[in-house]
Amino acid sequence: MNQGINQRTLCGWGQYPKTETELLNVHSQRRIAEMLAAPGEKSLIARGMGRSYGDSALAEQTLSTLHLNHLIEFNTDTGDIRCAAGVTLSELLEIFVPRGWFLPVTPGTKFVTVGGAIASDVHGKNHHLHGCFSDHVSALKLALANGDIITCSRSENASLFYATCGGMGLTGIILNATFRLIPIESALIAESSYKTANLAETLERFEEFEQATYSVAWIDCLSSGQKLGRSLLMLGEHVPQGDLQAHRSGKLKVPFNMPSQLLNRYSVQAFNTLYYHKQTRSHAQREVHYDPYFYPLDGLHDWNRLYGKNGFTQYQFVIPKAAGLEGMQTILQRIVASKRGSFLAVLKAFGKANDNLLSFPVEGYTLALDFKIDATLFAFLDELDRIVLDFGGRLYLTKDARMSETTFKQSYPNWEAFAEIRAQTGADRCFHSLQSLRLGL
Amino acid sequence: MKNILVIGATSAIAEQTIRLYAQQGARLYLVARDVEKLETIAADARVRGAADVKIQTLDVNDFATHETVIEQAFATLGQIDVVLMAHGTLPDQAACEQSVELTLKELNTNALSTISLLTLCANRLQTQGSGTLAVISSVAGDRGRQSNYVYGAAKGMVSIFLQGLRNRLFAHGVNVLDIKPGFVDTPMTAAFKKGPLWAKPQQIAQSIVTAVEKGKHTLYTPFFWRWIMLIIRNIPETIFKRLKL
Ligand SMILES: Cc1cc2nc3c(=O)[nH]c(=O)nc-3n(C[C@H](O)[C@H](O)[C@H](O)COP(=O)(O)OP(=O)(O)OC[C@H]3O[C@@H](n4cnc5c(N)ncnc54)[C@H](O)[C@@H]3O)c2cc1C
Numbered sequence: 235m236n237q238g239i240n241q242r243t244l245c246g247w248g249q250y251p252k253t254e255t256e257l258l259n260v261h262s263q264r265r266i267a268e269m270l271a272a273p274g275e276k277s278l279i280a281r282g283m284g285r286s287y288g289d290s291a292l293a294e295q296t297l298s299t300l301h302l303n304h305l306i307e308f309n310t311d312t313g314d315i316r317c318a319a320g321v322t323l324s325e326l327l328e329i330f331v332p333r334g335w336f337l338p339v340t341p342g343t344k345f346v347t348v349g350g351a352i353a354s355d356v357h358g359k360n361h362h363l364h365g366c367f368s369d370h371v372s373a374l375k376l377a378l379a380n381g382d383i384i385t386c387s388r389s390e391n392a393s394l395f396y397a398t399c400g401g402m403g404l405t406g407i408i409l410n411a412t413f414r415l416i417p418i419e420s421a422l423i424a425e426s427s428y429k430t431a432n433l434a435e436t437l438e439r440f441e442e443f444e445q446a447t448y449s450v451a452w453i454d455c456l457s458s459g460q461k462l463g464r465s466l467l468m469l470g471e472h473v474p475q476g477d478l479q480a481h482r483s484g485k486l487k488v489p490f491n492m493p494s495q496l497l498n499r500y501s502v503q504a505f506n507t508l509y510y511h512k513q514t515r516s517h518a519q520r521e522v523h524y525d526p527y528f529y530p531l532d533g534l535h536d537w538n539r540l541y542g543k544n545g546f547t548q549y550q551f552v553i554p555k556a557a558g559l560e561g562m563q564t565i566l567q568r569i570v571a572s573k574r575g576s577f578l579a580v581l582k583a584f585g586k587a588n589d590n591l592l593s594f595p596v597e598g599y600t601l602a603l604d605f606k607i608d609a610t611l612f613a614f615l616d617e618l619d620r621i622v623l624d625f626g627g628r629l630y631l632t633k634d635a636r637m638s639e640t641t642f643k644q645s646y647p648n649w650e651a652f653a654e655i656r657a658q659t660g661a662d663r664c665f666h667s668l669q670s671l672r673l674g675l
Numbered sequence: 676m677k678n679i680l681v682i683g684a685t686s687a688i689a690e691q692t693i694r695l696y697a698q699q700g701a702r703l704y705l706v707a708r709d710v711e712k713l714e715t716i717a718a719d720a721r722v723r724g725a726a727d728v729k730i731q732t733l734d735v736n737d738f739a740t741h742e743t744v745i746e747q748a749f750a751t752l753g754q755i756d757v758v759l760m761a762h763g764t765l766p767d768q769a770a771c772e773q774s775v776e777l778t779l780k781e782l783n784t785n786a787l788s789t790i791s792l793l794t795l796c797a798n799r800l801q802t803q804g805s806g807t808l809a810v811i812s813s814v815a816g817d818r819g820r821q822s823n824y825v826y827g828a829a830k831g832m833v834s835i836f837l838q839g840l841r842n843r844l845f846a847h848g849v850n851v852l853d854i855k856p857g858f859v860d861t862p863m864t865a866a867f868k869k870g871p872l873w874a875k876p877q878q879i880a881q882s883i884v885t886a887v888e889k890g891k892h893t894l895y896t897p898f899f900w901r902w903i904m905l906i907i908r909n910i911p912e913t914i915f916k917r918l919k920l
């Protein structure tokens with residue numbers, strides 16, 4: 235039977251860059267192993283839901299994992315789920331929320347695959363307490379460059395485990411994984427939000443509420459001076475008792491690329507101001523379903539088209555705790571001064587880093603902003619890169635589409651150990667993304 | 676709790692249908708030729724909530740084993756609420772034109788095997804006095820076209836057989852559902868360029884479960900194929916024979 239090779243133009247969530255690729259639709263792990271065993275000339279990378287923003291899941295050949303979508307085993311006592319790498323978090327929620335289980339860690343969209351969550355080692359609003367997604371993974375199956383399929387865990391093929399979690403698909407194809415769900419009694423989240431007057435207060439509040447399960451702040455990143463960094467800090471706890479209803483699939487869709495003028499400085503400013511003033515009191519509380527709480531943008535499908543056909547990029551950096559207030563202030567000031575809009579500016583406090591070679595989080599603060607791409611944006615971001623590096627920070631690979639090799643190598647000191655593991659397993663002769671080529675990996 | 680027998684259980688459409696029934700807590704008896712795929716699908720169904728899943732291998736062209744397989748399925752499940760038949764292949768039309776052997780083989784896979792299995796199931800459901808026979812034919816069976824008439828003829832044969840069977844079993848409380856999908860994005864059609872008329876197997880599966888529940892007799896799925904095929908069936912043959920379809 236035909237393998238399903240399609241020539242396609244693909245891009246990441248930011249719609250930049252776009253590239254011609256052969257999209258491989260492979261329907262079983264056996265076929266993947268066979269394919270890898272017959273070496274090809276072209277660069278190859280795994281691709282899940284394509285929710286990474288830049289060029290992490292793009293190569294000459296892109297292998298879709300979406301057909302690896304089976305659940306394998308569930309332990310109703312411990313909450314351990316083993317499933318294929320192409321299963322989406324959305325589907326897991328649909329199946330397990332009604333039975334009283336939730337994801338241990340979830341990013342801001344549920345439309346990502348388990349493989350993608352591990353490869354980017356994603357974090358959620360609970361990083362300060364519960365770490366990254368991979369911290370809840372006990373084992374995974376990996377198809378290596380030569381087609382061998384091996385199990386990796388902290389005790390078996392450990393170095394490959396630490397390289398693969400956060401390894402951006404560059405060690406092999408993750409076929410399945412075992413991780414532990416957490417028990418819940420309700421699908422609702424008790425949310426309390428606080429308005430803060432400036433950045434210093436925002437960071438203080440993160441400290442004050444470090445025991446809150448979930449915390450995140452939306453920064454109004456366009457206000458300056460005294461109000462620089464004023465935010466809405468949102469905390470969340472699972473409601474101890476109630477309904478266990480999963481989300482429903484949303485219907486709203488942005489049908490085509492919007493003219494990008496729609497998103498200009500004024501509309502963005504209006505949005506930021508509205509968001510901040512949406513809440514009039516300085517402290518508010520409500521119970522919300524996990525879907526709008528964790529995934530506010532998932533209700534509007536393909537919202538990335540709002541940025542127009544040139545696309546956008548998300549700039550997410552982290553700076554260590556020691557550099558916190560000063561670093562964040564310096565960078566924010568720079569952004570405000572540039573008068574470039576960001577639809578979203580999300581601030582989060584990270585807990586301790588894990589042992590994975592390329593995982594992004596380090597203890598400190600992370601800020602994520604969206605920028606519409608135009609002719610002068612990248613020069614500006616290069617400038618920001620220098621400030622971030624000066625403060626000992628780095629950028630999140632799964633959001634990146636443009637950082638330089640030097641920036642990467644300076645800020646990810648384990649890159650050499652990572653490259654070595656790639657060489658040992660032959661991954662460097664097979665697995666490349668546009669990103670890994672750009673970063674010299 | 677529903678008891679469900681699926682033949683061709685590894686088909687993408689069948690698999691999605693199995694997931695929906697598993698989520699309802701059904702007992703499943705899954706039949707297909709590839710044991711590795713069957714085991715994967717069975718494990719998945721168990722995690723999704725199926726009360727019980729049994730698997731059985733069968734190459735549908737091995738007619739001699741049909742009787743035992745069906746016998747076993749009924750013996751295991753006892754009463755059966757739904758029999759879903761989903762196996763099939765998409766013949767290489769050009770190759771069939773050059774080979775009688777291949778043409779007959781495709782007719783076996785896509786029509787005669789189904790008719791054999793239907794005959795065996797129908798009698799048991801008649802005795803039982805309840806249940807649904809749900810069979811995936813195709814919109815291709817509605818009219819012969821030069822690009823794919825071997826497949827079309829096989830599916831058309833199944834559809835006419837189902838009509839007769841429906842007529843016969845109605846009085847015995849057994850429903851016969853003819854499922855006619857349009858273009859579906861599955862391994863069978865991996866080589867085709869996909870356009871706006873293409874549906875996902877998930878959508879087809881949902882429509883199958885609903886049609887079974889509602890006791891429908893014919894399901895064009897997605898729904899708009901009913902209207903497309905209405906037009907196609909009504910083009911006069913004098914014109915149709917000149918078209919490149
Ligand atoms: C609206 C939105 C909100 C987000 N919020 C957050 C957030 O809060 N926190 C956060 O951490 N991230 C966040 N992200 C980023 C997202 O979680 C990651 O990019 C995630 O990796 C996407 O998963 P995916 O399945 O789409 O993977 P893809 O984008 O398809 O791939 C991402 C990377 O994973 C690799 N990969 C995918 N599957 C496999 C596999 N089976 N084996 C090996 N490698 C594989 C790819 O090669 C690529 O390098 C957000 C993204 C969006 C669009």
Ligand SMILES: NC(=O)c1ccc[n+]([C@@H]2O[C@H](COP(=O)([O-])OP(=O)(O)OC[C@H]3O[C@@H](n4cnc5c(N)ncnc54)[C@H](OP(=O)(O)O)[C@@H]3O)[C@@H](O)[C@H]2O)c1
Nearest residue numbers: 685686687688709734735761762763813856858859861863
């Ligand atoms: N896809 C479409 O556009 C479309 C449109 C209309 C109708 N249909 C019909 O829908 C049904 C399901 O097809 P699908 O689209 O889901 O494609 P599919 O995934 O390729 O399923 C076809 C199934 O038939 C099985 N099969 C083929 N020959 C067999 C044999 N000799 N013995 C046992 N099993 C055999 C295959 O088994 P293996 O897994 O072992 O190969 C496979 O599971 C078919 O009847 C097809 O004709 C499909």
